[in-house]
Amino acid sequence: MSTHIPAGEPRAAMGDATSHRTIALLLPTLNELQGLKAIVPSIDRSLVDEIIVVDGGSRDGTIEYALEAGLTVVSQLRPGLHFAIYDIAHALPHDCLIEFSPDGNCKTEQLPELTAKLREGYDMVVVSRYLDHAVSEDDHFVSALGNWMFSRLMRPLARFPVTDALNIYRGYDRKIILDEDFGFYMKGPVLEPLVTGICALRGLRATEIPGDEPLRIGGVTKRSILYNGSLVLLMIVRLYLRKFLGMRV
Numbered sequence: 167m168s169t170h171i172p173a174g175e176p177r178a179a180m181g182d183a184t185s186h187r188t189i190a191l192l193l194p195t196l197n198e199l200q201g202l203k204a205i206v207p208s209i210d211r212s213l214v215d216e217i218i219v220v221d222g223g224s225r226d227g228t229i230e231y232a233l234e235a236g237l238t239v240v241s242q243l244r245p246g247l248h249f250a251i252y253d254i255a256h257a258l259p260h261d262c263l264i265e266f267s268p269d270g271n272c273k274t275e276q277l278p279e280l281t282a283k284l285r286e287g288y289d290m291v292v293v294s295r296y297l298d299h300a301v302s303e304d305d306h307f308v309s310a311l312g313n314w315m316f317s318r319l320m321r322p323l324a325r326f327p328v329t330d331a332l333n334i335y336r337g338y339d340r341k342i343i344l345d346e347d348f349g350f351y352m353k354g355p356v357l358e359p360l361v362t363g364i365c366a367l368r369g370l371r372a373t374e375i376p377g378d379e380p381l382r383i384g385g386v387t388k389r390s391i392l393y394n395g396s397l398v399l400l401m402i403v404r405l406y407l408r409k410f411l412g413m414r415v
């Protein structure tokens with residue numbers, strides 16, 4: 167498969183430096199043709215500087231559809247959704263990234279507010295499925311419990327509100343992934359809650375906006391709740407040791 171890509175301080179102050187931050191919208195895909203077809207036409211392309219489909223080896227026409235739609239397509243080098251995002255974050259020149267799952271779980275309605283808040287200077291903006299009126303239609307008992315538990319566990323680490331620590335739908339400054347501690351704590355598929363965790367450890371400027379999570383459109387889930395949940399718990403324990411006992415283990 168070919169690759170089709172050109173290869174500090176929280177910016178709290180509003181103004182030119184932040185309003186000109188460049189933003190890449192990342193659409194991770196692994197056999198997600200149905201979702202992509204439903205979502206791509208509704209994306210307002212003027213909101214971001216580049217839209218990149220990060221593909222994990224699709225064989226269902228996802229790549230062909232994305233190229234026809236005029237999107238940049240990148241094939242990930244290492245297996246695993248977390249490595250796909252981590253590696254592209256290192257390769258891109260943009261200031262900010264937005265992760266958007268094109269399987270129907272993310273709604274494009276939140277993109278204007280999300281991009282506006284990033285340009286305002288926030289280091290991280292999470293679309294929360296549990297804030298205000300928002301609901302997740304995709305949750306079942308175990309995933310709802312896990313999302314609630316992990317979000318509660320992350321709260322003492324952070325000075326910003328955490329109602330949704332796990333959602334993929336979020337925008338953030340690329341410096342968070344480039345942080346020297348990020349690779350150290352990213353053991354397994356824990357990338358999104360770790361973005362929240364590094365924001366908390368570094369005292370960065372973060373916020374949440376409410377957003378529903380509809381059911382996925384076609385395709386199949388590629389994650390294992392128990393495996394992912396165990397690794398997220400381990401990562402949170404390590405962040406507690408770092409924050410409250412100063413131990414980097």
Ligand SMILES: Nc1nc2c(ncn2[C@@H]2O[C@H](COP(=O)(O)OP(=O)(O)OP(=O)(O)O)[C@@H](O)[C@H]2O)c(=O)[nH]1
Nearest residue numbers: 194195196198220221222246247250268269387388
């Ligand atoms: N590039 C890449 N994309 C992936 C990989 N695994 C999943 N994806 C895509 O990432 C998005 C989110 O993955 P899902 O498997 O749906 O995970 P999820 O949203 O947590 O699970 P569901 O609740 O079932 O939707 C989807 O668009 C997938 O196609 C991977 O290994 N590499």
Ligand SMILES: [Mg+2]
Nearest residue numbers: 267269271382
């Ligand atoms: Mg999904």
